[in-house]
Amino acid sequence: MSPSARAASVPRARLAPVTTALYRRYRPDTFADVVGQEHVTAPLMQALRSDKVGHAYLFSGPRGCGKTTSARILARCLNCEQGPTDTPCGTCDSCVELARGGPGSVDVVEIDAASHNGVDDARDLRERAAFAPARDRFKIFILDEAHMVTPQGFNALLKLVEEPPPHIRFVFATTEPDKVIGTIRSRTHHYPFRLVAPPVLNDFLGTICESEGVQVASGVLPLVVRAGGGSVRDSLSVLDQLIAGSDGEVTYEGAIALLGFTDATLLDDAVSALAAADGASLFDVIDRVVSSGHEPRRFVEDLLERLRDIVIVAASRGAGVGALGELPEDQRERLVDQARGLGLQRASSSADLVNDALSSMVGATSPRLHLELLCARLLAQGPAAPMPAAAPAERPVVAAAPAAAAPAAAAPSRAPEPAPVTAPAAAPDAVPAGEPTDAPAPQSSQDAAPEPEATQSPEPEPVTAAPAAASSGSDGSDSELVRRRWREVLGTLERRRVTWAMVSQSAQVLSVEEGVLTLGFDNPALAGRFDGGDHAENVALAVRETLGLKVRVVGTTGPAANSAAAAAAPASAPAAAAPAVYAASAPVEPEPPEPEDEHLEDISEDDAAAPDEALSGSDIVARELGGVIIED
Numbered sequence: 160m161s162p163s164a165r166a167a168s169v170p171r172a173r174l175a176p177v178t179t180a181l182y183r184r185y186r187p188d189t190f191a192d193v194v195g196q197e198h199v200t201a202p203l204m205q206a207l208r209s210d211k212v213g214h215a216y217l218f219s220g221p222r223g224c225g226k227t228t229s230a231r232i233l234a235r236c237l238n239c240e241q242g243p244t245d246t247p248c249g250t251c252d253s254c255v256e257l258a259r260g261g262p263g264s265v266d267v268v269e270i271d272a273a274s275h276n277g278v279d280d281a282r283d284l285r286e287r288a289a290f291a292p293a294r295d296r297f298k299i300f301i302l303d304e305a306h307m308v309t310p311q312g313f314n315a316l317l318k319l320v321e322e323p324p325p326h327i328r329f330v331f332a333t334t335e336p337d338k339v340i341g342t343i344r345s346r347t348h349h350y351p352f353r354l355v356a357p358p359v360l361n362d363f364l365g366t367i368c369e370s371e372g373v374q375v376a377s378g379v380l381p382l383v384v385r386a387g388g389g390s391v392r393d394s395l396s397v398l399d400q401l402i403a404g405s406d407g408e409v410t411y412e413g414a415i416a417l418l419g420f421t422d423a424t425l426l427d428d429a430v431s432a433l434a435a436a437d438g439a440s441l442f443d444v445i446d447r448v449v450s451s452g453h454e455p456r457r458f459v460e461d462l463l464e465r466l467r468d469i470v471i472v473a474a475s476r477g478a479g480v481g482a483l484g485e486l487p488e489d490q491r492e493r494l495v496d497q498a499r500g501l502g503l504q505r506a507s508s509s510a511d512l513v514n515d516a517l518s519s520m521v522g523a524t525s526p527r528l529h530l531e532l533l534c535a536r537l538l539a540q541g542p543a544a545p546m547p548a549a550a551p552a553e554r555p556v557v558a559a560a561p562a563a564a565a566p567a568a569a570a571p572s573r574a575p576e577p578a579p580v581t582a583p584a585a586a587p588d589a590v591p592a593g594e595p596t597d598a599p600a601p602q603s604s605q606d607a608a609p610e611p612e613a614t615q616s617p618e619p620e621p622v623t624a625a626p627a628a629a630s631s632g633s634d635g636s637d638s639e640l641v642r643r644r645w646r647e648v649l650g651t652l653e654r655r656r657v658t659w660a661m662v663s664q665s666a667q668v669l670s671v672e673e674g675v676l677t678l679g680f681d682n683p684a685l686a687g688r689f690d691g692g693d694h695a696e697n698v699a700l701a702v703r704e705t706l707g708l709k710v711r712v713v714g715t716t717g718p719a720a721n722s723a724a725a726a727a728a729p730a731s732a733p734a735a736a737a738p739a740v741y742a743a744s745a746p747v748e749p750e751p752p753e754p755e756d757e758h759l760e761d762i763s764e765d766d767a768a769a770p771d772e773a774l775s776g777s778d779i780v781a782r783e784l785g786g787v788i789i790e791d
Contacts, residue, residue: 178403179260182223182395185367186259189246190232193225194363194391195355200229203350204245207236212243213348215320215329217305219336220352223392227269229352230301230330231257234267237328238295253295266292267299273307281308281315288319288327297328305331306338313340321346354389357381363391364398374408377487378423382414421453421461424643427493430465431642433509434500435669435679438538440638445530455526459517459533466510473498473506492646500667505540512536637671637708644706652701658694661685666714676702676710689714 187193190200199218206212216233218226235258237243240251247254256264263269270284284300292298302308308316320329320343331347333339355363361380368375383401387394401409401417415422425444432440448458468483472494483494498506516533523529641648645668652659662678665685669677678698680686689695695712702708 180396181367181399181402182392183260185395186228187225187232188235188249188258190229190236191246193229193232195359196225196229196352199350199352203229203233207243207245210243212237212328214323214327215347216331217336217339217344217347217349218330218332218352219349220334221354221390222334223387223390223394224352224354225391226332226352227301227303230332231267233330234264234297234299234301234328237297237299238264238266242296264295266295266297267301269301269303271304272302273304276308276312278309278311278315281312284316285319288324291326296326298326299328299330301330301332303332305333306335308339310340313343317342355391357384357389360384360387360389360391360394364394367395367398371402372407373402373405376409376411376414378411379409379414382411382418382420385420386418419454419457421448421458423490425453425458426461426465427497427643428639429462430469430497430501431639431668433537434497434505434667435638435642436538437638437670438534440642441534441538442531443639445527445534448530449527455530456517456520456523459513459520459530463510463513463517466506466513468494469498469501469506470503470510473501473503496646508540509537638668640706641671641676641702641708642668648698648701648705651705652698655694655697655701658697661689661694662698669715671708671710674710676712678712678714680714680716683716686714686716 190204193200216230218229220226232247235247235254236245238253238257239247240253241248249255249258253264253266256262257267268287270280288298288300290298319327323329329347331339331343336344336349336351361384364380364383365375368380379401383394383397386397397418401414404417405413412422414420425448429441429444432438432444449455471483486494501509512533516529516536520526520529649659649663652662665682666678666680666689669679671677676699678689680689690713695714698712699710702710702712
C-alpha cells in the first residue's frame with residue numbers, strides 16, 4: 160500500500176472546539192458598552208454627532224482598559240454607511256467586518272508598533288497612506304503599543320501625522336504616553352483611559368455571570384476585582400479561569416485557593432487576637448497560615464489592607480464603612496467591632512508596623528521569621544503599654560517620703576535600685592492613698608496612719624493583674640471560638656437590656672482559660688460595676704445557651720484602657736521635677752470617674768429591684784444618663 164493510500168485510510172482526528180475567552184466574547188461593539196470610561200466615550204460621541212472628528216487621536220492608559228477596543232469602535236463609527244455616527248448600525252459591511260469576532264476591514268489597518276517601529280516601517284506606512292480607501296469613507300491606521308516606536312520612526316511619520324490626506328485618520332494606543340515624542344503628542348487629541356472603579360467592575364462581572372448561567376458564591380467577585388487590579392481584561396481572564404475550573408458554581412474556598420488570597424476568617428482571628436493582646440491565639444493564626452500553604456508576604460499584605468479598613472471605620476466612627484465599597488452586612492458589623500476593639504491609635508500604629516514589615520519582606524529568605532517578629536511587635540503595643548507607667552509610679556512613693564518622718568527621707572536615696580520591682584505593684588494604690596491625706600495634711604499623726612494601708616494595698620493588686628496574665632496563656636481554640644461568635648452571644652444577651660448595653664458597647668473578649676472568660680472594659684468603673692452585679696451571670700448564661708460552654712465571667716480593664724493610660728503617662732513624666740506635693744496631686748486628675756461609679760452603684764441597686772426585661776429603651780436612657788422623657 161502506498162504511503163498516500165495508507166494516510167488516507169487513517170481516520171482524521173477531530174479537533175476539539177476551543178472556547179473563546181470571556182474578554183473576546185464580551186468585547187464592546189459601541190461606545191455605550193465600554194465599561195467605566197465615560198470621560199472618554201462621552202466627548203468622542205459628541206464629536207461624532209457634531210461631525211468634529213480630529214485627524215489623529217492618542218489613547219493612553221493601563222492595560223486592559225479599552226484603548227484598542229475604543230479605537231475599533233471609532234473606526235466603525237467613522238466608516239458606517241449611516242455615519243459618521245456615535246452609534247454604528249451594525250448591519251453594513253464595515254460594521255459587520257469590524258464587529259466582535261469579525262475578520263477585519265481592508266480600510267482599517269492595525270499595526271503592532273512593537274515589531275514595526277523603525278524608519279523603514281514608517282516609510283512603508285507613508286506609501287500606503289497615499290492610496291485612497293478601497294471601499295469605506297476613511298482609511299484608518301491604528302498603531303497599538305505606540306510607545307515602542309523609535310524617535311527616528313516617529314520623526315519619519317511626523318509630516319504625515321501633521322498634515323495627512325483628507326481620507327486618513329490615525330489612532331495611537333499606548334500604555335506609556337510619555338515615551339511618545341512631544342511633536343507627535345501635540346498633533347493628536349489625547350484621551351487618557353483609567354482603571355475601572357471596583358463597584359462598577361463588580362456589577363459588570365455580576366452581569367456576565369448571569370448571562371453565562373454561573374452561580375458565584377458571596378465574596379468571590381470582590382476577590383476577582385482585586386486580582387484584576389481595575390483592568391477589565393485581567394478581571395475577565397481571572398473570572399474565566401475560575402469558571403473553567405468549577406462545576407457550574409464558583410465557591411469562595413476555591414477562589415481563595417486559586418488566587419492565593421488570605422481567608423477572611425484568618426484575618427478576623429488575627430485582628431481579634433491583636434485587639435485582645437492574646438499572643439497564643441495570634442501565633443496560632445500564624446501557624447495556620449503557614450501550614451495551609453499561604454504565602455506569608457501575601458498574608459501581611461492582606462492584613463495591611465484589613466487594618467486600613469479598620470482605620471477608616473475608626474476615624475469616621477463607623478460612618479466610613481460605605482467608603483469601603485459594597486460589603487455584606489455581617490462584614491460591616493465585624494469591621495465596626497474590630498475598630499472599636501483596636502481603636503484608632505492602635506490600629507494606625509499597627510498599620511505602620513505592618514507596612515514597614517511588608518517592605519522588609521521583599522526578597523527575604525525567611526518570610527515566616529519576619530512574620531513572627533511582626534506579630535511580636537504588634538503584641539508589644541498592647542501588654543507592654545502599662546510598663547511606661549512605672550516612671551510615674553515612683554514619683555508618688557518619693558513624694559510620700561518627705562511627708563513622713565525625717566529618717567524615712569534617707570530611704571529614697573537607696574530606693575531607685577529596687578524601685579522597678581516594687582513600684583508597679585504599689586503605684587496604683589499609692590495615688591488613692593495619697594488623696595485622703597491631702598485634706599488632713601497638717602496633722603502628722605494622720606499622715607503616718609495611711610502608710611500601713613499603702614503597705615497592704617499591693618495585696619489586691621495581683622488580683623487585678625491575674626486576668627492579664629491569664630490572657631497570655633489562654634486556650635487558643637476557646638478564645639477564638641468565643642471571639643468569632645461573640646455577636647451571636649450578644650444577640651442572646653439582648654433580652655437582658657442593661658447587661659447587653661454595657662457589654663456590647665464597652666467590652667471585648669480577652670481570653671478563655673480554665674473555664675474563666677475574661678472581658679476587658681475600656682472604663683475601670685464599668686469593670687467594677689460588672690463584677691458587682693448580676694451581669695457576669697447573665698453573660699455566662701448567654702455563652703452557655705449560644706456556644707454550649709460553661710464559663711465563669713470576670714470583668715477587668717482591657718488593653719484599650721491600658722493603651723490610653725500609657726499614652727497619658729509620658730505627658731505626666733515632666734512632673735518628676737515638680738515639688739512633691741504637686742507630684743502627689745497630679746495623678747488625682749483622672750479621679751472624676753468616682754462620682755460616676757457611685758452613681759452607677761446606686762443604679763445597680765435599682766436593677767436588682769426591677770428585672771431587665773421590663774425596661775424599655777427610654778427607661779434605660781433616663782436611668783443611665785439621667786435624662787428626662789419629654790412627652791409630645
